[in-house]
Amino acid sequence: MTHPQFFATPGGEQMVILPRAEYEQLCEAAEDLADVRVFDEAKRRLAAGEDELIPAAFANRIIDGENPVRVWREYRELSVKDLAAKAGISAAYLSQIEGGNREGSVATMKALAAALDLDLDDLV
Known part of the structure; x- marks a missing residue:
């Protein structure tokens, strides 16, 4: 040196x-x-x-482009009906969001994030 x-x-x-x-x-x-x-x-x-x-399998699903609402709902072991009720929306609307047929409003996404115990950023 x-x-x-x-x-x-x-x-x-x-x-x-x-x-x-x-x-x-x-x-x-x-x-x-x-x-x-x-x-x-x-x-x-x-x-x-x-x-x-969270387990890599769930993180990889989000990274691979799967709908984060669906991934987090399944990780939290909630049915569509249960998450919809917790978020104050219809199960049909939640299914449309998860399927990519509709975008949730900001208020809806905030309600889903709260029901999943997440930050809004985790879903969008």
């Missing part, structure tokens, strides 16, 4: 010159620290009940 060189610019700003390998090690360490902070925040959110883990 070589010693870094320090100098001041004409404007008085302090600068350091160091070998590229040391610079890259510092960058890698900074990225690792950022990853640790993200991980710690995710653990905190899980412990506080602000987030939840």
Whole structure:
């Protein structure tokens, strides 16, 4: 390991010159620290009940384009009739939303999110 060189610019700003390998090690360490902070925040959110883990099979269904309302309803083990009742809509309307035949209004999607104990962002 070589010693870094320090100098001041004409404007008085302090600068350091160091070998590229040391610079890259510092960058890698900074990225690792950022990853640790993200991980710690995710653990905190899980412990506080602000987030939840779902099985990959359900997450993959949403990623693959399946209607998130249907996926979350099935994950929560609710029937169409039960979720519709909890959200204050008809089962037929919910079936149309899940099937992609109708878009739910913002109010309807908020009601569905609340009935599924989710944020609206999880459904849209």
